[in-house]
Amino acid sequence: MDRIFGGIEAGGTKFVCVIASGPNKIYAEERFPTTTPQETIQKAVAFFNAYQKNNNIKLSALGVGSFGPLDPNPTSKTFGFITSTPKPGWKNSDLLGPLKSNLNIPIAFDTDVNAAAIGEGLWGAAKGLDNFMYFTIGTGVGGGAIINGKPLHGLLHPEMGHIRLKHDLNFDPFEGNCPYHGDCFEGLVAGPALQKRFGQPAYNLPIDHPGWDLVAHYIALAMSDFICSFSPQRIILGGGVMQQTQLFPLIHEKTIQYLNGYVQSPVILENIHKYIVPPKLGNQAGMLGSIAMAMQLF
């Protein structure tokens, strides 16, 4: 019989809990809103314990891919804590601790974007690659990098949505929407920034609206920067904004234009449409990523 794993996609808006043996073997799933840490964690624990009891099985491990900022350093006193989030009740709160003490199984803990990257690397659009990046462009913008086969953490963990992009205010006077940085990547292209810029939710815009060209412009500038910084073998773009699939060809064309021939690789120059791609696991990338983390830990 297959080993059975648990996963939590711990988002700032909702938690997705899942029990699975792989991407095509999902046995149970539950979603609930992210309220207080105590209530939310208790619901997750109850879900996993009920499944184990009712099916008379023991989960082999759990993976948690969480919103942040968080502490992913296993040697730190606050390993597994959500740290400086503005989300009420969650600042400096212990997410991993109560899961550990209530479930008594090995738990892997990382950022939501690293989890999605790990899942895409095991089963999805980056299968077989050792160096790639995963971005979510939705309510916020976040990025995870797998380098030499391992997720990048560094000092804390990256905050890739907060790099500042080239932004000519004469060409585009929109000042951005990030409370910390104004016109950073997230401040220019996350959902709330688009809502502010267009005066309506971006998904209401027709697919041939010229606004998409501007959105693709900034995403392509970010892609060009990340290609120069990380030299990834592939970049995966997920999240709600990227559901607008008309963005992909625009991003492809502009990324090539902005790199301007400087990075001489046929992987980019001749195959950009296979280089910047949507997640193969679609909107399951997060929850399957948490299962992938659990499997890798086990």
Added chain:
Amino acid sequence: MDRIFGGIEAGGTKFVCVIASGPNKIYAEERFPTTTPQETIQKAVAFFNAYQKNNNIKLSALGVGSFGPLDPNPTSKTFGFITSTPKPGWKNSDLLGPLKSNLNIPIAFDTDVNAAAIGEGLWGAAKGLDNFMYFTIGTGVGGGAIINGKPLHGLLHPEMGHIRLKHDLNFDPFEGNCPYHGDCFEGLVAGPALQKRFGQPAYNLPIDHPGWDLVAHYIALAMSDFICSFSPQRIILGGGVMQQTQLFPLIHEKTIQYLNGYVQSPVILENIHKYIVPPKLGNQAGMLGSIAMAMQLF
């Protein structure tokens, strides 16, 4: 007796060849201009062979930190080649091959900035760290990253000098100097860009010239971007422009300002002067880095 290693800091302007057992045990050094590949490589080979013969010793290994773009992938057919450089005679030229066939010792091959990073990690400003970055800001701008203890290569290798920075043309109408990207990091702060902007070599400017504030502004914007992208434990800034040590306090202050409290780590917030630092190996970072590479290979 100590093992003896060879190193080459292969620059676009000059080659530095060195024989050493460590940073304080340098036995011989030779510098010569980078002319044709054949002549330059032949001079390097002659230097190492003469030393081995005259001293009746055998080098244990050689490290080569080279200008680029280059191919650092050991499984590639063109491993050890300089690839798309505009430098006359060097495009698609084999640097590693003739060294190997003439010296018959193990050779480690990487970018000049990765070499310097490896040296600073072993003996210098990043001793004991697993995740850090080294930048040279001089004739050009390049960056290397050590991640989880290993140099980052990815698809080819990073070209960190070519990220585009936030640049408000109203505030600063200078269009930059990079033939590929105009106002990228290198196009705004490398030596030739400063020469173009100020109409004279930057080292002629007095240290209280307001231009340094502008230079620090862009370097700090880049630091802020790289901190958000990589979350390094430390950043080392070397190269000719950074010999202007008055830049460091300006860069420290502005980096904190541009991050604006988003990355909550005392390592950055309380100790920025220990976080963005000059190389401890000074202008020997490159050549000692090549020795460090040879030692690691051995």
